[in-house]
Amino acid sequence: MKKKCLKIGVIGAGGRGRLAYLAHKPEQGSELVAGADTNTKVLREFKEKFPEAFVSADYRELLDIKEIDAVFITTPDFLHEEHALAAIEAGKAVYLEKPMTITIDGCDRVLQKAKEKKVKLYVGHNMRHMAVILKMKQLIDSGIIGEVKAGWCRHFVAYGGDAYFKDWHAERSKTTGLLLQKAAHDIDVLHWLCRGYSKRVVAFGGLTLYDKIKDRHAPTERGDASFRMENWPPLTQKQLNPIIDVEDISMMLMELDNGVFCSYQQCHYTPDAWRNYTIIGTHGRIENFGDSPGNAVIKVWYQRTTYNHYGDIQYFIPPVSGSHGGADPSIVDEFLRFVRDDEPIRISPVEARNSVAAGYMATMSLRNNGKPMDIPDVPEEIVKYYDRFVEKK
Ligand SMILES: NC(=O)c1ccc[n+]([C@@H]2O[C@H](COP(=O)([O-])OP(=O)(O)OC[C@H]3O[C@@H](n4cnc5c(N)ncnc54)[C@H](O)[C@@H]3O)[C@@H](O)[C@H]2O)c1
Numbered sequence: 001m002k003k004k005c006l007k008i009g010v011i012g013a014g015g016r017g018r019l020a021y022l023a024h025k026p027e028q029g030s031e032l033v034a035g036a037d038t039n040t041k042v043l044r045e046f047k048e049k050f051p052e053a054f055v056s057a058d059y060r061e062l063l064d065i066k067e068i069d070a071v072f073i074t075t076p077d078f079l080h081e082e083h084a085l086a087a088i089e090a091g092k093a094v095y096l097e098k099p100m101t102i103t104i105d106g107c108d109r110v111l112q113k114a115k116e117k118k119v120k121l122y123v124g125h126n127m128r129h130m131a132v133i134l135k136m137k138q139l140i141d142s143g144i145i146g147e148v149k150a151g152w153c154r155h156f157v158a159y160g161g162d163a164y165f166k167d168w169h170a171e172r173s174k175t176t177g178l179l180l181q182k183a184a185h186d187i188d189v190l191h192w193l194c195r196g197y198s199k200r201v202v203a204f205g206g207l208t209l210y211d212k213i214k215d216r217h218a219p220t221e222r223g224d225a226s227f228r229m230e231n232w233p234p235l236t237q238k239q240l241n242p243i244i245d246v247e248d249i250s251m252m253l254m255e256l257d258n259g260v261f262c263s264y265q266q267c268h269y270t271p272d273a274w275r276n277y278t279i280i281g282t283h284g285r286i287e288n289f290g291d292s293p294g295n296a297v298i299k300v301w302y303q304r305t306t307y308n309h310y311g312d313i314q315y316f317i318p319p320v321s322g323s324h325g326g327a328d329p330s331i332v333d334e335f336l337r338f339v340r341d342d343e344p345i346r347i348s349p350v351e352a353r354n355s356v357a358a359g360y361m362a363t364m365s366l367r368n369n370g371k372p373m374d375i376p377d378v379p380e381e382i383v384k385y386y387d388r389f390v391e392k393k
Contacts, residue, residue, distance in 0.1 A: 146283030160268025
């Protein structure tokens with residue numbers, strides 16, 4: 001029997017936790033009723049926004065509330081496993097922000113637990129809801145470039161010095177590395193567009209710039225990770241995290257299980273911020289320029305030429321409202337429909353695990369002189385179990 005109104009809690013109510021606000025639609029059958037966060041300022045703001053809601057600094061108190069049907073877990077990456085396992089144990093449906101966890105074993109424990117407890121698990125890969133990616137997927141699936149053979153992604157992270165080197169993101173112990181934490185999105189998109197999963201990876205990279213900055217905040221202070229245009233050029237950044245041991249440049253190569261070859265490059269101090277995907281097939285290639293609705297264009301080449309700036313066809317991505325180019329409202333709606341109405345989801349938690357696995361092993365390769373690394377498989381019964389929840393095309 002369908003519930004009248006889904007009761008929802010959020011663990012990690014500040015920062016990305018504001019995504020859960022989008023689930024507060026009492027007239028449409030979902031209500032945000034509780035927030036847990038260790039930051040008292042965040043709890044105060046949450047209470048101002050949702051005066052009726054229960055708030056606590058201890059997420060376990062939120063999980064003890066029987067009436068809560070589902071929780072958003074939007075805490076920092078290194079807490080995902082603990083918070084997801086506890087929420088599953090408490091029988092709550094889970095929206096777990098990407099990356100699923102910071103290790104392969106951690107992801108596998110979460111997959112196993114949700115299967116055992118028969119709890120709905122959804123991992124928040126909002127790039128699968130971005131207009132530019134959806135259009136590329138549709139074009140590739142239509143066969144316009146033939147059979148896919150290669151996928152490349154260049155990722156320019158202009159906000160790297162602001163968002164990733166001033167707080168926990170800068171520490172291996174809290175992320176494994178940015179080739180997992182940041183790249184989990186893009187590895188998943190490459191897997192999705194190319195219809196396979198990395199089975200072998202190699203990577204190179206290093207900490208090439210941010211370690212030169214000696215201006216650091218105290219370990220007891222919370223870094224200000226907000227994006228500011230005036231923080232330029234990157235070496236003028238101030239108040240970085242006291243520990244910085246993740247890489248700011250990384251490059252990985254992937255061999256997928258279907259014979260497709262992919263590459264991914266990430267730099268945390270470019271002046272501009274966007275992702276460029278190029279997918280090459282047996283009949284052509286497709287590439288995006290810009291990735292935000294309103295300024296993104298996709299070009300497709302399928303006729304032989306020397307250089308054709310415009311491509312044979314161009315697709316302009318019109319503006320869309322909502323954060324992350326409309327992807328956030330769309331992903332929250334999908335999660336709510338999954339929990340309330342048993343509707344299918346776009347990404348299996350196993351696919352989310354596979355993006356973590358590729359990023360994790362690439363990081364291990366990068367830190368071992370580019371040694372090739374094989375990705376451990378997910379047991380077949382786990383793959384099959386989660387497949388049943390995924391939309392079939
Ligand atoms: N998909 C996306 O587009 C996207 C964008 C940004 C962040 N993220 C992901 O969202 C997650 C949160 O990132 P963020 O930048 O908001 O981090 P953050 O450091 O701002 O933390 C989010 C919130 O969690 C709270 N928190 C920390 N420890 C807690 C604990 N033990 N119990 C309860 N609350 C706790 C913090 O006080 C904060 O309010 C990360 O996993 C990140 O990778 C995803």
